Amino acid sequence: MGKLRFLFALWMAKLSIPALKITRHNGTDFPGSLAVKLCPDFLRYVGKPKTIVAVTGTNGKTTVSNMLTDVLEAQGHRVLGNRFGSNIASGISTAFIRNCDLLGRVRKCDIAVLEVDERSSPRIYPYVKPDFVVLTNLFRDSIMRNAHPYFIADILTRSIPATSKMILNADDLIACSVSPDNPRVYFGIDRLASDVTECINLIDDVRICPRCSGKLEYAYRRYHHIGKARCSQCGFASPESDYLATGVDFAAKSMAVRENGEDHPYSLITDSIFNVYNMVTVIATLRQLGYDHAAIADSLSRTTVAETRHSEEQVGKVRLIKQMSKEKNALAGSRAFDYIAGRPGRKELLLMMNCLGDTHHWSENTCWIFDADFEFLNHESIVQIVCAGARCRDYRLRLLMAGVPEEKILCVEDEFRAAEALHFTPGDDVYILYGTDSLALAYRVYDHMKELALQRSENKEVEA
Amino acid sequence: MRVEVLFPEICNLSGDGMNIRYLHQCCPELEIVETGLKDRPAFLDGPVDLIYLGSATEKGLELMVEALAPHREALVERIEQGQLMLVTGNALDALGNYVTSDDGWHLDGLGILDTHAEYHMMDRHNSFFLGKFEGMDIVGFKSLFGHTHAAVAEEPLFAVEKGVGRCPGAMVEGFRHNNLLVTYLTGPLLVLNPPFTKWLLRQMGAPDTLAFEAAAMDNYQKRVAEFREPGRDYMY
Numbered sequence: 001m002g003k004l005r006f007l008f009a010l011w012m013a014k015l016s017i018p019a020l021k022i023t024r025h026n027g028t029d030f031p032g033s034l035a036v037k038l039c040p041d042f043l044r045y046v047g048k049p050k051t052i053v054a055v056t057g058t059n060g061k062t063t064v065s066n067m068l069t070d071v072l073e074a075q076g077h078r079v080l081g082n083r084f085g086s087n088i089a090s091g092i093s094t095a096f097i098r099n100c101d102l103l104g105r106v107r108k109c110d111i112a113v114l115e116v117d118e119r120s121s122p123r124i125y126p127y128v129k130p131d132f133v134v135l136t137n138l139f140r141d142s143i144m145r146n147a148h149p150y151f152i153a154d155i156l157t158r159s160i161p162a163t164s165k166m167i168l169n170a171d172d173l174i175a176c177s178v179s180p181d182n183p184r185v186y187f188g189i190d191r192l193a194s195d196v197t198e199c200i201n202l203i204d205d206v207r208i209c210p211r212c213s214g215k216l217e218y219a220y221r222r223y224h225h226i227g228k229a230r231c232s233q234c235g236f237a238s239p240e241s242d243y244l245a246t247g248v249d250f251a252a253k254s255m256a257v258r259e260n261g262e263d264h265p266y267s268l269i270t271d272s273i274f275n276v277y278n279m280v281t282v283i284a285t286l287r288q289l290g291y292d293h294a295a296i297a298d299s300l301s302r303t304t305v306a307e308t309r310h311s312e313e314q315v316g317k318v319r320l321i322k323q324m325s326k327e328k329n330a331l332a333g334s335r336a337f338d339y340i341a342g343r344p345g346r347k348e349l350l351l352m353m354n355c356l357g358d359t360h361h362w363s364e365n366t367c368w369i370f371d372a373d374f375e376f377l378n379h380e381s382i383v384q385i386v387c388a389g390a391r392c393r394d395y396r397l398r399l400l401m402a403g404v405p406e407e408k409i410l411c412v413e414d415e416f417r418a419a420e421a422l423h424f425t426p427g428d429d430v431y432i433l434y435g436t437d438s439l440a441l442a443y444r445v446y447d448h449m450k451e452l453a454l455q456r457s458e459n460k461e462v463e464a
Numbered sequence: 465m466r467v468e469v470l471f472p473e474i475c476n477l478s479g480d481g482m483n484i485r486y487l488h489q490c491c492p493e494l495e496i497v498e499t500g501l502k503d504r505p506a507f508l509d510g511p512v513d514l515i516y517l518g519s520a521t522e523k524g525l526e527l528m529v530e531a532l533a534p535h536r537e538a539l540v541e542r543i544e545q546g547q548l549m550l551v552t553g554n555a556l557d558a559l560g561n562y563v564t565s566d567d568g569w570h571l572d573g574l575g576i577l578d579t580h581a582e583y584h585m586m587d588r589h590n591s592f593f594l595g596k597f598e599g600m601d602i603v604g605f606k607s608l609f610g611h612t613h614a615a616v617a618e619e620p621l622f623a624v625e626k627g628v629g630r631c632p633g634a635m636v637e638g639f640r641h642n643n644l645l646v647t648y649l650t651g652p653l654l655v656l657n658p659p660f661t662k663w664l665l666r667q668m669g670a671p672d673t674l675a676f677e678a679a680a681m682d683n684y685q686k687r688v689a690e691f692r693e694p695g696r697d698y699m700y
Contacts, residue, residue: 140477143478143607144607144700145588147609148521150521150522150523151521151522202476204476207474208473208474208501208527213501213527214502215473215500215502360695361695361696361697362696362697362698362699362700363592363690363696365590365592365605365607365700366479366605367478367479367605367607367650367651370479370481370651370652370655371478371481390690393679393682393683393686394683396679396683397655397676397679397680400676400679401482401485401486401489401655
């Protein structure tokens with residue numbers, strides 16, 4: 001009965017694909033959503049490739065999945081993935097539907113790289129049993145959905161099959177706590193010159209020993225709870241990395257990955273620590289899949305980080321920069337603020353990480369704003385901050401609490417008017433910070449900023 | 465003037481740490497005493513003008529109860545004597561009789577409040593709240609695994625105008641016993657509610673001037689008006 005139901009669901013889902021194409025809705029998860037509705041355990045029956053890699057975690061899972069897919073495709077694999085769909089059960093089902101025949105057998109693909117939403121694990125892992133589960137990190141995310149990272153760690157531990165090999169971030173003790181009885185390897189980044197020992201972030205979720213609740217001491221700390229810790233009372237300590245990024249040199253764009261005491265050279269394709277983590281995560285996974293360092297390094301050197309997260313261009317006399325800072329996510333905000341403050345040059349900022357979906361019918365839960373390190377924006381290089389959108393007053397208050405001088409802050413609810421309030425001083429870097437929810441609007445506002453930047457440049461030339 | 469923050473290493477979820485940061489910015493002369501899980505609470509050995517306890521994980525609630533249990537009687541005595549204490553978020557549940565959860569987790573609370581909570585771990589509750597306290601509008605958010613179910617005799621902290629009280633259907637929120645003020649609301653409460661913060665400062669005997677008062681009031685008034693809009697639903 002189950003198999004018949006599966007086939008019916010599969011055929012209906014397959015039939016929906018041309019229908020969606022005709023109606024120009026072919027990018028949606030509708031086929032998977034329909035299949036799961038008709039057959040709740042659809043994922044149990046659908047054919048799977050020989051090897052399955054699941055990528056999960058709070059941050060970086062899209063980047064890691066995309067990089068992994070790019071490298072594997074460059075190595076000649078046909079990769080089944082949900083790159084163009086969602087990372088919940090419907091998106092993953094859609095990916096399988098698009099890559100199987102009418103009997104549900106997988107076509108051509110020999111490996112799957114699936115980005116899996118952590119909270120959706122109980123609906124996916126009972127049926128899709130990954131050979132490898134890559135866990136990038138576990139941080140606070142949307143408080144409304146994810147509560148706190150220990151809750152997510154618990155969901156993962158309860159859901160991940162006992163046979164899956166874990167690829168874990170050694171520098172993240174919350175991630176390390178997941179599925180403790182599973183086979184595992186660790187990746188990490190060696191001590192950096194910028195590391196500290198005392199946490200400077202508001203969010204610091206591993207202050208006490210998970211075993212004895214004693215105070216943890218950090219040999220070094222990168223940000224938040226990321227670092228190398230040890231409990232002086234019971235001896236509990238961070239695990240050693242099997243794949244350790246070392247000699248990270250942003251200026252020379254190089255690093256090495258140490259494995260079994262031997263260093264293997266890599267070119268950096270990023271100038272952020274966060275993306276170095278993404279790189280070493282990908283390297284660790286590809287090593288587990290059997291690729292040698294030289295082949296991985298060669299493929300990675302031709303990979304880029306997704307354009308939606310960060311991009312910049314010179315427009316007139318300023319540099320315009322799009323910087324994603326996911327809404328309702330304090331950690332994403334903190335990382336983006338830290339990154340911006342640390343970059344050279346004078347900066348003007350437009351903050352519009354509002355949750356647009358909540359604007360009219362609900363009201364965004366603003367707790368995350370008070371967990372995010374707006375203190376990084378209290379920096380002499382940041383000369384103007386324009387707060388926009390429904391929550392602009394919350395941003396203003398939070399910035400004041402962070403010590404940002406009042407004269408630097410402007411509060412303009414309409415996003416387009418807010419863009420017009422930016423100075424566009426020649427030579428400045430002008431940032432727009434937006435979330436996934438405000439992406440489409442942010443792109444329109446950004447286009448307006450481009451017009452304004454050109455206009456202001458011309459006006460300055462006339463004045464001169 | 466002294467404020468004792470209990471267990472900041474675990475009671476720091478939902479932006480709750482900003483409650484005391486803001487209070488300190490309002491009244492810089494406050495001495496903030498941070499009491500860790502393995503420290504002896506300051507309220508046992510001398511006067512403190514406010515004790516604060518904020519949101520934590522479920523494991524954090526266990527540790528909170530474990531750390532306070534040896535001092536329960538002393539804490540109850542202080543509360544009966546009028547000790548000012550503010551408890552926000554799910555820290556409320558540590559003060560109740562017990563918490564049960566649909567995943568089998570159980571916590572015996574301190575039993576200071578005659579109430580118990582029921583958690584549904586995969587069905588998180590999210591809502592906004594508009595209520596009243598001594599004639600003031602109160603705004604805040606709830607993001608919880610469950611609700612508290614209290615004995616009728618327990619005095620509430622806030623009256624519900626729009627939103628969910630102690631549990632669905634209840635028209636009251638939180639608990640007030642003498643100067644023990646307990647609420648599920650986060651936001652953070654003191655940052656989002658400048659009139660309430662002024663009231664609290666007065667209770668502490670501190671000047672009731674607020675930091676960034678104009679910006680805080682502007683934000684508060686906007687939120688109160690927004691929450692009151694008829695087309696706006698309090699449930700997420």
